Amino acid sequence: MFSTSSQKKFWTFGDENELVCLREKHNLQFIMKHGAHIDEYQRYNFFLTPDEERLLLKQYELHMKEFCKRFNPPMPKGVVGTSFQYFKRFYLYNSSMDYHPKEILATCVYLACKVEEFNVSIGQFVANIKGDREKASDIILNNELLLMQQLNYHLTIHNPFRPVEGFLIDIKTRCSLANPERLRSGIDEFLEKVFLTDACLLYAPSQIALAAVLHAASKEQENLDSYVTDMLFRDAGPDKLAILIEAVRKIRSMVKMVESPAREKVRLIEKKLDRCRNQENNPDSEIYKRRMKEALDEDDLPYTGSSRMSLDTSGISQVATS
Amino acid sequence: MDDQACPRCKTTKYRNPSLKLMVNVCGHALCESCVELLFLKGSGSCPDCNVPLRRSNFRVQLFEDPMVEKEIDIRKRVLKDYNKKEEDFATLREYNDYLEEIETIIYNLTNNIDIVATNKKIEQYKKDNKEIIMKNKAKIGREEIELEEILEIEKEMEELRRAELQRIEQEAKRQKIREKEALIDELMFAEGDAKDILNTFAQAKASKQEELLPPVPKITQFSTGVKFTRGSADQHIPIIEEGPLYRYEPPPVPDRCGPEPPTLNEIISNGFLQHVKRENETEKAGGYTSKLPCLRALQDAFSGLYHAS
Numbered sequence: 012m013f014s015t016s017s018q019k020k021f022w023t024f025g026d027e028n029e030l031v032c033l034r035e036k037h038n039l040q041f042i043m044k045h046g047a048h049i050d051e052y053q054r055y056n057f058f059l060t061p062d063e064e065r066l067l068l069k070q071y072e073l074h075m076k077e078f079c080k081r082f083n084p085p086m087p088k089g090v091v092g093t094s095f096q097y098f099k100r101f102y103l104y105n106s107s108m109d110y111h112p113k114e115i116l117a118t119c120v121y122l123a124c125k126v127e128e129f130n131v132s133i134g135q136f137v138a139n140i141k142g143d144r145e146k147a148s149d150i151i152l153n154n155e156l157l158l159m160q161q162l163n164y165h166l167t168i169h170n171p172f173r174p175v176e177g178f179l180i181d182i183k184t185r186c187s188l189a190n191p192e193r194l195r196s197g198i199d200e201f202l203e204k205v206f207l208t209d210a211c212l213l214y215a216p217s218q219i220a221l222a223a224v225l226h227a228a229s230k231e232q233e234n235l236d237s238y239v240t241d242m243l244f245r246d247a248g249p250d251k252l253a254i255l256i257e258a259v260r261k262i263r264s265m266v267k268m269v270e271s272p273a274r275e276k277v278r279l280i281e282k283k284l285d286r287c288r289n290q291e292n293n294p295d296s297e298i299y300k301r302r303m304k305e306a307l308d309e310d311d312l313p314y315t316g317s318s319r320m321s322l323d324t325s326g327i328s329q330v331a332t333s
Numbered sequence: 334m335d336d337q338a339c340p341r342c343k344t345t346k347y348r349n350p351s352l353k354l355m356v357n358v359c360g361h362a363l364c365e366s367c368v369e370l371l372f373l374k375g376s377g378s379c380p381d382c383n384v385p386l387r388r389s390n391f392r393v394q395l396f397e398d399p400m401v402e403k404e405i406d407i408r409k410r411v412l413k414d415y416n417k418k419e420e421d422f423a424t425l426r427e428y429n430d431y432l433e434e435i436e437t438i439i440y441n442l443t444n445n446i447d448i449v450a451t452n453k454k455i456e457q458y459k460k461d462n463k464e465i466i467m468k469n470k471a472k473i474g475r476e477e478i479e480l481e482e483i484l485e486i487e488k489e490m491e492e493l494r495r496a497e498l499q500r501i502e503q504e505a506k507r508q509k510i511r512e513k514e515a516l517i518d519e520l521m522f523a524e525g526d527a528k529d530i531l532n533t534f535a536q537a538k539a540s541k542q543e544e545l546l547p548p549v550p551k552i553t554q555f556s557t558g559v560k561f562t563r564g565s566a567d568q569h570i571p572i573i574e575e576g577p578l579y580r581y582e583p584p585p586v587p588d589r590c591g592p593e594p595p596t597l598n599e600i601i602s603n604g605f606l607q608h609v610k611r612e613n614e615t616e617k618a619g620g621y622t623s624k625l626p627c628l629r630a631l632q633d634a635f636s637g638l639y640h641a642s
Contacts (some may be wrong), residue, residue, distance in 0.1 A: 012587050012589065012632065012633070012636045013586065013637040014591070014636050014637055014640075015588075019590075019640070021635070023642075025642070052386075055498070099506070102439045116455065169633070174633045175632070175634075175635045176630040176634075177629075177630035177631045177633055177634025177635070180605055180608045180609060180631060184603065184604055184605045187440060213642060214642075215590075215636075215638065216633070216636050216637065217591065217633065217635065217636060217637045218637065218640060219430045221634075221638065235450045243635070243638065244638075246592065247592060247639065254639070254641045255639070258640075274601060328343040
C-alpha cells in the first residue's frame with residue numbers, strides 16, 4: 012500500500028522547488044569536486060549548469076520511452092513506469108556529469124525488468140541495444156549495484172496503472188457512465204506523458220491515476236466530478252477534496268507543459284558533457300580502463316564508484332537499521 | 334482342556350494341539366487363525382456380538398471361561414479411573430461403599446446389565462473426580478516404580494547369597510580333599526603314633542571351620558546412596574510460573590490515507606466482480622480467484638488519495 016511505502020516516506024517530495032534544490036546541490040557538489048582549479052567564469056563554460064542538466068535528462072527520458080516502446084519482447088507498462096521512477100530518483104542525488112545518463116538509462120530498465128518480474132536475460136536485453144553489445148552488458152552489470160545503492164534499495168515502485176484499473180472497476184460498478192472502456196486510450200496517452208514530468212516524485216500514484224481518468228473523461232466530453240465529490244470524497248472533509256482538486260489540476264498542467272527539448276541545444280550540451288564528465292566513470296577513458304585492470308588484478312569486484320552521495324533525509328539510518 | 338474349541342471354525346484342542354484361543358474386550362473367544370483371517374485390516378467386528386474390535390487388543394485366553402477374561406478386561410479399565418485409596422475417604426464405611434459400587438459396575442458391565450446407564454455413571458464419575466484420578470494415577474505410578482526397585486534389590490541380594498553359598502561349598506570341598514591328602518602324607522612319612530596324628534588333624538579342622546570370610550557387598554550405589562538407575566524420586570519438579578494466556582489481537586490496519594475501499598464481502602455483494610475477468614477452471618485449481626486482484630486494484634486506487642504534500 013502506498014500510504015505505508017518507502018515511496019511515500021522517502022521519494023514523494025513536497026513541491027517542485029525541493030526537487031530543483033536537490034538537483035542544484037548535486038550539480039554544485041560535482042563542480043566543486045572536479046573544478047576547484049578552474050576559475051569562476053570558465054567553470055560556467057566548462058561544466059553543465061543545472062538547467063542544462065535538466066534539459067539533457069529530459070531528452071534521455073524521451074530516449075527511454077522510445078527504448079521501452081521498441082523493446083523486444085514487448086514490455087509490460089509496469090516495467091516502463093518503474094524504469095522512469097528509478098531514473099528520476101537516481102538523478103535527484105547524482106549529477107549527470109558524474110554518471111552518463113545513457114548508461115544509467117539502460118541499467119534502470121534492466122533493474123526494472125527484474126523487479127517487475129519481467130524475465131529477460133542480459134543477452135536478450137542487450138540485443139535491443141545498438142552498438143557494441145558486450146560492452147553494453149558490461150556497463151549495465153557494473154552499474155546495477157551502484158544504481159540499487161543510490162536508490163537506497165527502495166526497489167518497490169507503486170505505479171499508477173493498478174489504481175487506474177481500480178477506478179475503472181469502481182466507475183463501472185458505482186457510476187452510470189456509458190462505456191467507461193472508451194476512456195482507456197486517453198488514460199494511456201496521459202500516463203505516457205506523466206512519466207516525462209516530475210509528477211511521480213510529487214504525488215501519490217492514485218492521484219496521478221485519478222487525474223488520468225478525469226483527463227480522459229473530459230476529452231470524451233464526459234464529466235466525472237460528481238463521482239469524485241459524491242462517491243470518493245463523500246465522507247472526507249472539503250479540505251481534503253480541495254487538496255485533491257489542486258493536485259489533479261497540477262498534474263494535468265504538468266502534463267500539458269511537456270515538450271521535447273530543442274535538438275540543437277541538446278547536441279551542444281552533449282558535446283559539453285563529453286568534455287566535462289567524470290572520466291573515472293567513463294568506460295572509454297584511460298583512467299577507467301586502468302582502474303578496472305587494477306581491480307581485476309586485486310581479484311576484487313570491478314566496481315569502483317565514487318563515494319556515495321548521501322540522501323538528505325533520514326533514509327540512510329533507516330536502511331542501515333532495517 | 335480337550336473341549337476347548339474355536340466357536341467359529343470349530344477346531345478343537347484335540348485336533349489341533351497348537352490351537353491358541355484369543356479373547357478381546359467383549360469376552361468372545363476366537364482361535365489364532367480366525368483372528369488373522371477376520372482382522373486382516375486391523376479392525377473389525379466380533380462375529381458373536383458385532384462389537385467393533387481392534388486386532389491389537391486380542392490376547393491369549395488364560396482362563397477356560399472367556400467371561401473371566403472379559404471381566405479382567407473390564408476390571409482393568411474401571412480400576413484405571415476408580416483408583417481412590419482408603420485415605421481418600423473419611424470413614425471405613427464410605428470406603429466399603431465405594432468398593433461395592435466398583436464391584437456392581439464391573440458386574441453390570443460383564444453381564445450386560447444396564448450398560449448405557451453404567452457407562453454414563455462412569456463418565457459422570459470421571460468428570461467429577463478428574464483431579465483425584467490424575468493425582469492417584471501419578472501416585473500409583475510412583476509407587477510402582479518404588480516397588481520395582483525393592484524387588485530388584487531383593488533379587489540382587491538373593492543372587493549374592495547364592496553365589497556366596499556356592500563359593501563356600503566349593504571351598505569346603507577343596508579343603509576336605511587337601512586335608513585328606515595332608516593326613517595321608519603325614520601318616521606315610523611321620524614317625525609318631527598314627528592315632529595322635531589323627532587326633533591333631535581333627536582338632537585343626539574344628540578350629541578352622543570357625544573362621545569364615547565375611548561376604549563382600551556388591552557396589553550398586555553412588556556414595557550418596559542414590560540408585561544408579563533413577564534420579565531422586567521424591568524431589569518435586571519445580572513449578573514453572575505461567576504467564577497470562579495468549580490472546581489474539583488483529584494487527585492494526587495502517588492509515589490508508591484515502592477513502593475506505595470496499596471489503597472483500599462488499600466486492601462480492603455489490604457487483605464489482607461483474608467488471609473483472611472471471612478466473613477459469615485451471616486458475617481456480619491453483620487457488621486464484623478474481624476477487625483478490627479486484628480488491629487490490631480498488632485498494633490501490635483509494636490509497637493515497639488524501640495525500641497532501
